[in-house]
Amino acid sequence: MAKAAESSGDPGTTTPRPLFAGLSDISISQDIPVEGEITIPMRSQIQEFDSSTLNESVQNTIMRDLKAVGKKFMHVLYPRKSNTLLRDWDLWGPLILCVTLALMLQRSSVDSEKDGGPQFAEVFVIVWFGAVTITLNSKLLGGNISFFQSLCVLGYCILPLTVAMLVCRLVLLAEPGPVNFMVRLFVVIVMFAWSIVASTAFLADSQPPNRKALAIYPVFLFYFVISWMILTFTPQ
Amino acid sequence: MEERTGGGCWGARGRGGEGRRRDARAPAWAGPHPKCAGGLGLQPWGRGPAGRAGGGGDAQRPPPAFGVPQALVDDTEDVSLDFGNEDELAFRKAKIRHPLATFFHLFFRVSAIVTYVCCDWFSRSFVGCFVTVLLLLSFDFWSVKNVTGRLMVGLRWWNQIDEDGKSHWIFEARKASPNHIAATEAEARIFWLGLIICPLIWIVFLFSTLFSLKLKWLALVIAGISLQAANLYGYILCKMGGESDLSKVTASFLSQTVFQTAGPGDFQKPGLEGLEIHKH
Numbered sequence: 001m002a003k004a005a006e007s008s009g010d011p012g013t014t015t016p017r018p019l020f021a022g023l024s025d026i027s028i029s030q031d032i033p034v035e036g037e038i039t040i041p042m043r044s045q046i047q048e049f050d051s052s053t054l055n056e057s058v059q060n061t062i063m064r065d066l067k068a069v070g071k072k073f074m075h076v077l078y079p080r081k082s083n084t085l086l087r088d089w090d091l092w093g094p095l096i097l098c099v100t101l102a103l104m105l106q107r108s109s110v111d112s113e114k115d116g117g118p119q120f121a122e123v124f125v126i127v128w129f130g131a132v133t134i135t136l137n138s139k140l141l142g143g144n145i146s147f148f149q150s151l152c153v154l155g156y157c158i159l160p161l162t163v164a165m166l167v168c169r170l171v172l173l174a175e176p177g178p179v180n181f182m183v184r185l186f187v188v189i190v191m192f193a194w195s196i197v198a199s200t201a202f203l204a205d206s207q208p209p210n211r212k213a214l215a216i217y218p219v220f221l222f223y224f225v226i227s228w229m230i231l232t233f234t235p236q
Numbered sequence: 237m238e239e240r241t242g243g244g245c246w247g248a249r250g251r252g253g254e255g256r257r258r259d260a261r262a263p264a265w266a267g268p269h270p271k272c273a274g275g276l277g278l279q280p281w282g283r284g285p286a287g288r289a290g291g292g293g294d295a296q297r298p299p300p301a302f303g304v305p306q307a308l309v310d311d312t313e314d315v316s317l318d319f320g321n322e323d324e325l326a327f328r329k330a331k332i333r334h335p336l337a338t339f340f341h342l343f344f345r346v347s348a349i350v351t352y353v354c355c356d357w358f359s360r361s362f363v364g365c366f367v368t369v370l371l372l373l374s375f376d377f378w379s380v381k382n383v384t385g386r387l388m389v390g391l392r393w394w395n396q397i398d399e400d401g402k403s404h405w406i407f408e409a410r411k412a413s414p415n416h417i418a419a420t421e422a423e424a425r426i427f428w429l430g431l432i433i434c435p436l437i438w439i440v441f442l443f444s445t446l447f448s449l450k451l452k453w454l455a456l457v458i459a460g461i462s463l464q465a466a467n468l469y470g471y472i473l474c475k476m477g478g479e480s481d482l483s484k485v486t487a488s489f490l491s492q493t494v495f496q497t498a499g500p501g502d503f504q505k506p507g508l509e510g511l512e513i514h515k516h
Contacts, residue, residue: 061382065382089395095374099370099371121455
């Protein structure tokens with residue numbers, strides 16, 4: 001700009017020199033490295049990413065969590081080696097299954113004072129205390145899994161046994177007898193095996209190789225106790 | 237600042253939506269503004285002297301809505317006026333901005349406690365009462381963790397598992413910025429009171445259960461305490477942010493609540509002081 005202003009100051013000269021005329025004479029030697037740093041402020045991007053879940057509507061949150069729970073149920077029914085059950089753990093599934101199982105395992109009694117209270121709380125304590133004990137055991141054995149992840153897997157894998165309970169209750173509506181018992185035994189054994197397979201598919205990888213049996217054995221015991229409760233249930 | 241407005245003496249004008257409210261007492265043509273002492277003199281609105289640095293291109297400016305001569309408005313006395321955004325203005329001024337979230341924050345907790353205390357009157361069934369209280373406690377835990385903390389005080393905490401299988405607990409506090417509106421005092425007070433008082437009540441229930449030997453309720457009371465204490469602990473860690481010293485934080489919190497004087501309609505907005513005046 002300055003050059004143009006200068007040259008317009010004397011009208012008598014030839015055409016004014018073009019702007020930046022001397023620039024073509026400048027050359028950059030190969031020896032001088034030209035380098036520098038460009039910093040792009042990332043702040044706005046971070047804020048946008050942050051507000052994606054910070055400001056989402058409540059309905060979105062609810063739907064997201066419901067879908068996560070549903071997906072986990074599917075993963076238990078068709079156990080494959082995947083990380084879904086482990087990575088985004090949640091304890092809604094275990095809560096629902098535990099409540100359902102406990103409700104179905106109630107003995108309906110005539111006396112309203114003892115209306116299945118002890119059995120109900122018993123199921124709760126067995127399930128949750130058992131799951132906590134198994135988790136502590138696997139952590140003490142050097143397992144690479146976090147506390148809540150393990151609770152999540154064990155809780156969700158109760159699903160086959162809950163289905164077995166449902167089937168048993170329906171079967172018990174029919175007349176009692178050895179056939180009745182054999183059917184229930186068969187169903188419970190199949191579902192018990194399914195639970196074991198599903199939980200070992202998720203849990204076994206997290207154990208050190210020489211300790212796998214030691215870590216799986218309490219899981220076996222846990223589901224065995226629940227299956228026993230289901231098999232020996234008789235509505236009075 | 238001068239370059240940004242294209243002429244500091246004139247104040248900011250013509251920027252859509254962010255008009256400046258003229259101070260009512262600005263006199264007309266009273267004399268050169270101290271900032272304009274560089275010799276601009278008194279010019280009619282919209283025209284600067286020719287050749288003024290940086291001002292040549294935008295000499296024509298639309299007059300402001302109020303028709304007050306611009307030459308003498310003090311820049312430092314300009315205040316912001318939200319044009320046409322009445323909803324947002326009402327939203328900012330309300331004492332409680334998320335009434336539904338506030339309601340649900342308290343509803344689940346209080347109804348869990350009430351159901352536990354009064355279950356004998358409603359039905360004699362232990363199982364029904366147990367399941368109801370447990371469901372209420374679970375809904376309360378979820379809603380406080382995921383919804384009301386976010387909306388009412390801008391805090392959030394969650395757990396994340398990375399590829400190695402390590403679990404990280406992440407605690408976040410939303411910084412007050414022009415994009416996000418800071419929490420009101422009433423909401424924050426309700427939030428923290430609800431968060432602190434209810435676990436204390438459940439601890440009282442624990443002792444009453446133990447001493448009256450009604451041990452079948454013990455499982456429920458322990459579940460209640462653990463769920464509510466988990467939320468309380470998570471939010472305290474969020475609030476502390478980088479500080480790891482709990483005693484310092486509690487001392488500052490107590491002094492803040494004791495010495496704070498809240499006038500009517502006076503709520504703090506730490507990030508917006510430059511843009512708005514407090515109304516008294």
